[in-house]
Amino acid sequence: xxxxxxxxxxxxxxxxxxxxxxxxxxxxxxxxxxxxxxxxxxxxxxxxxxxxxxxxxxxxxxxxxxxxxxxxxxxxxxxxxxxxxxxxxxxxxxxxxxxxxxxxxxxxxxxxxxxxxx
Amino acid sequence: xxxxxxxxxxxxxxxxxxxxxxxxxxxxxxxxxxxxxxxxxxxxxxxxxxxxxxxxxxxxxxxxxxxxxxxxxxxxxxxxxxxxxxxxxxxxxxxxxxxxxxxxxxxxxxxxx
Numbered sequence: 001x002x003x004x005x006x007x008x009x010x011x012x013x014x015x016x017x018x019x020x021x022x023x024x025x026x027x028x029x030x031x032x033x034x035x036x037x038x039x040x041x042x043x044x045x046x047x048x049x050x051x052x053x054x055x056x057x058x059x060x061x062x063x064x065x066x067x068x069x070x071x072x073x074x075x076x077x078x079x080x081x082x083x084x085x086x087x088x089x090x091x092x093x094x095x096x097x098x099x100x101x102x103x104x105x106x107x108x109x110x111x112x113x114x115x116x117x118x
Numbered sequence: 119x120x121x122x123x124x125x126x127x128x129x130x131x132x133x134x135x136x137x138x139x140x141x142x143x144x145x146x147x148x149x150x151x152x153x154x155x156x157x158x159x160x161x162x163x164x165x166x167x168x169x170x171x172x173x174x175x176x177x178x179x180x181x182x183x184x185x186x187x188x189x190x191x192x193x194x195x196x197x198x199x200x201x202x203x204x205x206x207x208x209x210x211x212x213x214x215x216x217x218x219x220x221x222x223x224x225x226x227x228x229x230x231x
Contacts, residue, residue, distance in 0.1 A: 009158070032218065043122070043208060043222035044161075090160060097218045106151075106220060108160035 002027040004093045006109035013081045014117050021076040021112050023091035033074040034092040034106075035065055044090065050074060051097055061085070086116045121145070122223035124209050130229045137196040139226050141209030147221075148214030150192035152176075152184060155206040155225070167192055168214065199230045 007022040025031060032051045036044040048059025055067040061084075065076045074091060091109040125140035143150065149168050153161040153176075163176030165184040173184050181203060185193045192211075196203055206227050210220040 034219070036222075041127075041225075041227075043224040044210075044220075045222070046219060049219060094218060106161075106163070108162075110158055110160045 002031060002093050002095070002107050004091050004107050004109040006089075006091050006112050008112050009110065010113045010115070012115045012117065015083055016080050019076075019078040019081045019085065019114065021089050021091075021114070023074045023076065023109060025072055025074060025091075025093045027072075027093055027095075030069070030096055031093045032096050033065075033067060034094070035059065035063070035074075035076050036090045036092060037087045038090065038111075039087045047076070047089075081114075081116050083116050083118070086114055088113050122209055122211055122221050124207075124223040124226050126226050127224065128227050128229075130231065131196075131199050132231050133200060135196075135199050135230075137199050137228065137230075139194040139196075139207055139209075139228070141192045141194070141211075141223055142190055143192075143211040143221070144190065145211065145213075145221070146189065147211035148189075149212045150186065151210040151212075151220065152182075152192065152194045153208045153210065154178070155208055161208065164194065199228075201230050204228060204230045 003026045005024045034049045035047040038044045048057045050057045050067045058064045063078050088111045093107045122143045151166040152164045155161050162178050164182050167173045167186040183195045206225050208225045209223040212220045
């Protein structure tokens with residue numbers, strides 16, 4: 001069984017300040033983890049993914065996330081927010097690629113809405 | 119780049135109508151998925167398909183059916199639309215056993231009156 005909790009439904013940051021989006025997961029095995037971003041009226045775009053290699057994962061647009069097994073967390077960060085970062089962000093947990101199921105059932109968090117103020 | 123396209127961006131239907139949502143991917147992916155997205159609930163899986171003519175129920179299949187006659191195309195069918203099916207519908211595809219990253223289409227916003 002697996003689940004994912006995004007600890008903040010809304011985050012407001014000023015342009016140029018750091019962004020932190022928090023994600024905790026629960027899984028009966030060592031999972032794969034993803035962050036997706038959804039801009040208004042658009043589909044979801046992959047930001048980054050963790051699949052049991054390096055625990056610090058770098059993604060697109062300056063985002064990165066760190067897998068912490070002891071804390072069962074996969075928080076997303078960016079050093080300096082840009083206006084274009086205003087969007088909804090989803091944390092996703094799935095069984096590790098290549099194991100058990102052959103298709104990887106995604107369990108989505110409820111999402112975090114990010115507002116960036118000038 | 120992987121491209122996933124959906125037949126409509128916006129759709130307005132009446133209660134009781136039969137509704138077809140189409141999704142096409144161009145990367146020869148094995149797996150395809152239909153989700154619905156509602157505020158505060160994230161994405162919930164309706165159905166997925168891991169091969170042509172193969173399908174599995176997701177978390178909320180009631181009121182929906184699917185069809186996959188060709189590898190690149192996955193259709194979602196609302197047999198008799200109801201107002202509680204007003205939502206955003208997202209299609210996704212993934213390679214399969216060689217990779218589980220899902221690639222999403224732009225979504226169809228469906229309003230049932």
